[in-house]
Amino acid sequence: MLAWGVLGLTLFACNLWLAHQAAQRGYVTYVFTQTILWSVLPYLLACLMIDRTIHVPSIEGNSLIGLSTAVPFAALLGVVLMFHLPYSRGALLLSYGVTLLWLWLGYRRFISRYVPVFGALDAQAVGTLQAMLDMPGAARPAPATLRVVRSETEARQCDGIMLDRSAPLNDEQARLLVQLKISHVRIYSVERVGELLTGRVGLAHIDTEFHDEHVSRLLFDAFKRLTDIAGALALLPFALPASLLVTLAIRAESSGPVLFRQARMGRFGRPFTLLKFRSMTHQHGTEHQFAVRNDPRVTRVGRVIRKYRLDELPQLWNVLAGEMSLIGPRPEIVEIAQRYAQSIPYYPYRHLVRPGLSGWAQVQQGYTATDAESVTKLGYDLYYVKHRSLALDLLIAAKTLRTLLTGYGAR
Known part of the structure; x- marks a missing residue:
């Protein structure tokens, strides 16, 4: 990776030359070239940070790429703002983008043939x-x-x-x-x-320190609540038109309520009412069953909105209300959560954080259809509770985008 990082300096050399030529022609100022030159330092720091974590298997290494790149550039921006130095936002974003892409390509190239x-x-x-x-x-x-x-x-x-x-x-x-x-x-x-x-916690190896590790991340949880509110508000301009189209499609296909309401287990084991667009025929007594592949209860519109997770759009209200987070373990049906709490040791630990629209278990495992798979899912959920961080949230968000585009894991 260090050799790859040294090779990447040629990209900065090319950018400096192009910036110099553009400055001579009056397209940019000298500040643009100066900012690119400053960006070499955070680039080198990012290379060193990634090289020091290269022994970590890819299950966690992928989440470190964005963080290892963002921290040095954020530090550079902080120094520039602290001392009121002139800088170019365009040049800084360009350098950050080049660094992120180059180091990601190098990391993927390395781990494709690296077996720890x-x-x-x-x-x-x-x-x-x-x-x-x-x-x-x-x-x-x-x-x-x-x-x-x-x-x-x-x-x-x-x-x-x-x-x-x-x-x-x-x-x-x-x-x-x-x-x-x-x-x-x-x-x-x-x-x-x-x-x-x-990317899973071994359920047979959980000890009393698990709760202490959760407490050490309470400051991050407060920061995350602010990002949840900001993220939900930012998504509303896109979610509202999509929700209108889904509402019209559901109304046109079948009778019954547009929204599906169900009691789910929330943070600290407090139930709340989860909102979803109805994707099944309006029947009673089936809502506590696992959905199976080619489930006959799912409508034609339902198959589309479930595949691309459009049925989850109303849960942005649950996020704004503080009942859910954008990222976290998916909220379980209250009756099922209570049953698992009696049969699976440490199951209630997944309720130490707010449930999320998307979670580590969903992007890694997909949908679960049996109790045995639910035990595996718990391992993923507890991994998130134990290791939650900005880097892991960004990784889940990126994988969720893949789910939205491909429909992976839908039933």
Whole structure:
């Protein structure tokens, strides 16, 4: 990646030359060229940040590209504004766009042939990890090579060493582990490696620290609430005309209410009324059933709006009302949530955050149709609760856009 980053400096050299030529002809001012020159520094910082995280498997690495690029450029903008230096917004946006595209291409090129190697001190850790990888309905995990190591030399050939905290170490393994820590070899728990490879939390490895990690992100939750309000208001000019067309289509096809209302489980386990455009025939007693592929209850209009998630548009009101977020675990039916809370340990942890219009489970797994797949879905939801961040929200938003364009995961 560093070599790719050095190669990218030629793009800035070309931009500087073009800006200089444009300045001589009076198309831009000297400030435009000066801003491009300043942008070389955040570009190099972004290269270093990505290079330091290149060992992380792609399941999390993708979300780091945008963040690693945005932070240095935001820092440059902050310095410029603090000292009232003249700068060109166009040149800054151009440099940021070039950096983001170039580093994304380089990262994708690297991980297309990069398979991380994780070592273990015994075979039990490998077996524990394999059980985490094999779950019903889960997306395919990122590729990785697993091996048992017996010496420091073998361990240094790995990207990291994983430990099964439930398995005791013998004296030889304990001595090797101490030596590896002194030698600064990366040490991961098995559940952490599982999270890196799958984007899911291993339900058998949740401990009491999970809630403490949630509390550490309360400041982010406050910031996110502000972005939810701003995002919902920004989407209204597009959502209102689309909602009008959907309303007319539903009215023209079948009788019954346009909106479908249902009690869903909200933050901290408080029920709220979720709004959707009706996509099924108006019948009683079927709303608590899982939708199946080619469900006969779904109308022709319903198939279209469900495929492209247009039935979710009324939930922007739920967002503005503070009952939902733009990004978060999808809200579950109250009766089903209560049943899962009795049968699945730690299920209520998914209610520590506001439910969302789109979530990590939806973009990774799609729709769930069985209880076994719902258990896998919980692993994705708890991963989001544990690791929620601006970078992860942006990644989910990008994948949601793919869903809107392709209809992936609809039933």
